[in-house]
Amino acid sequence: MSVEIKLSRSNRTYRPIDPLAGKIIIKSPSSISHHGIYITVNGSVNLQVRGGSAGFIESIYGVLKPIQIVKKSVEVQPSGKISAGTTQIPFSMILNDRGKGKFYETFHGANINIQYLLNVDVARGYLHKSLSATVEFIVESELAIFPEKPISPEMVFFYITQDTQRHSLLPELKSGGFKISGRICTQCFVSDPLVGELTVEASAVPVHSIDIHLLRVESIMVGENIATETSIVQTTQIADGDVCHNLPLPIYVMLPRLLTCPTVFAGSFSVEFKVTILVTFQTELYTQTKSDPRALRKWVAMESLPLELVQAK
Known part of the structure; x- marks a missing residue:
């Protein structure tokens, strides 16, 4: 029994105004009951001070509190049953549907990590372990300093x-x-x-x-x-x-x-x-x-x- 997330774009790159779409693929040898299937988007800026760059401050603070960019959960399917075999459930959601908030672009650095994760959770109640899967996707900002290509490089x-x-x-x-x-x-x-x-x-x-x-x-x-x-x-x-x-x-x-x-x-x-x-x-x-x-x-x-x-x- 397994669950997998397959995004609609092979490069996993989206902008906040684009629909984050794809399929939830569930493989099960027999039919199972569930209490709802949910997808959750979690974007954050994770900060840490290390390598002696802050001296004695490093030992006091270390890993700092993450900066929350977006956290959004949507019910894809209500309680019900999943048939035996392979089941594909489509989903779609807009990251910034209200047009508010600042979306920083994905970045993996030494001390700064800007990351966006999509999680699917198949709730199965107290007697069964929930099924879950996580995939990282890349966010590019819809804002640009220059209006269009090409530009003359400086x-x-x-x-x-x-x-x-x-x-x-x-x-x-x-x-x-x-x-x-x-x-x-x-x-x-x-x-x-x-x-x-x-x-x-x-x-x-x-x-x-x-x-x-x-x-x-x-x-x-x-x-x-x-x-x-x-x-x-x-x-x-x-x-x-x-x-x-x-x-x-x-x-x-x-x-x-x-x-x-x-x-x-x-x-x-x-x-x-x-x-x-x-x-x-x-x-x-x-x-x-x-x-x-x-x-x-x-x-x-x-x-x-x-x-x-x-x-x-």
């Missing part, structure tokens, strides 16, 4: 030289110098790739690799303080080994949907993003200590830029 030019680095460099890098220029989109749709280009104009030391880091910046209001933590979402390598000088290299990074969302500034939390261009140079020191994350990375040059993600209509 391209920002950047330069990476020995003079732009705030950390210490190897003597041969600092004396010989290097210059890397390019441009990258710092405002784009969450469903579109991050694009740009990069050119190594000069370098006294051969390049080992060039990587693009996508970072999330999660901030949570804890009492009168703000706990902020920055973590890497994904790394994309755009060059392996020394590259030809003055040859533009394309930057093309696909954004992971569940690990990204439109930039959010809420009262008690915020989710922002950054993009870092990381250039690693070839040195004997790199070969000796690349397995040690605590080693001083004097053979690395980088540039970080804020990245604003928005949703399209």
Whole structure:
């Protein structure tokens, strides 16, 4: 005996004004009685402070009270019987039928988790265990900063030289110098790739690799303080080994949907993003200590830029 939820959309992606529809599939070797079949939608923002980002506050608060976005229950079928075999029961409901409330987009972060769950419950009384199943679906906001596609990406030019680095460099890098220029989109749709280009104009030391880091910046209001933590979402390598000088290299990074969302500034939390261009140079020191994350990375040059993600209509 089992119960399963099959949503109408294979990508499980909905907007608050869309009907959340699908089928409840019940498989039973014999007919069973029930006291009603219900579906419940539960959307919430789960916050936690960890990793020492808030110091002593972390030990006091830890996991914070979730922020309820939506909780809605609907009776799909009244009390009755379910025949033996496979039974399919259709359902449909609107998440935001009253047009009120703020629906944040689905996001799975390190300290902030915005999640929407659909639960089905087949009530069977006190003498029998209820049948239930849960499935996560993705919510995209119906609000957008830009009215329609296409938009002109906001391209920002950047330069990476020995003079732009705030950390210490190897003597041969600092004396010989290097210059890397390019441009990258710092405002784009969450469903579109991050694009740009990069050119190594000069370098006294051969390049080992060039990587693009996508970072999330999660901030949570804890009492009168703000706990902020920055973590890497994904790394994309755009060059392996020394590259030809003055040859533009394309930057093309696909954004992971569940690990990204439109930039959010809420009262008690915020989710922002950054993009870092990381250039690693070839040195004997790199070969000796690349397995040690605590080693001083004097053979690395980088540039970080804020990245604003928005949703399209």
